[in-house]
Amino acid sequence: MSAFTTAEIExxxxxxxxxxxxxxxxxxxxxxxxxxxxxxETDELVVGGYAGSGMATSKKFRDIAASGVAALVVDDVATVDPWTPRGVEVRGVAEACTAGGAEIGKRLGASFDFDPAFILVRPTRIVSWGIDGSSYEVSARDAVRVG
Known part of the structure; x- marks a missing residue:
């Protein structure tokens, strides 16, 4: 069972x-x-640059290689009238991977060819709003993958 709710995954x-x-x-x-x-399969968020982008030389890649932590926020406004923000924040352990990006991008159906280097974010804390409830209802929990 996923650490994310069905609505968060969608x-x-x-x-x-x-x-x-x-x-x-x-x-x-x-x-x-x-x-x-x-x-x-893993509940990991995969951050990839397009092939040839030089992901491994980016500051974000170097920061993660040094610290091993990151957060990813995904949010939008579903409607402006009424104001309906929603989103998911994932805090976690992060890994700067130097090879295998092209393969993981293809496996996950990326719309572009991935650079060999990529970043993995493994959730340790998930905060969401406007996903499983109203825009002003926050769900915050430690991420535990079951199964």
């Missing part, structure tokens, strides 16, 4: 863009827009 699968937060060795935060895919 929402994450329908969103192509998120914001990845990392922390540099100097303690300064960075947030970057990224494409991502949810791996339903």
């Amino acid at each position: 929402y994450l699968r329908g969103q192509p863009l998120g914001r990845l937060a990392t922390v540099g060795p100097d303690g300064r935060p960075q947030v970057k827009p990224v494409g991502f895919l949810l791996d339903p």
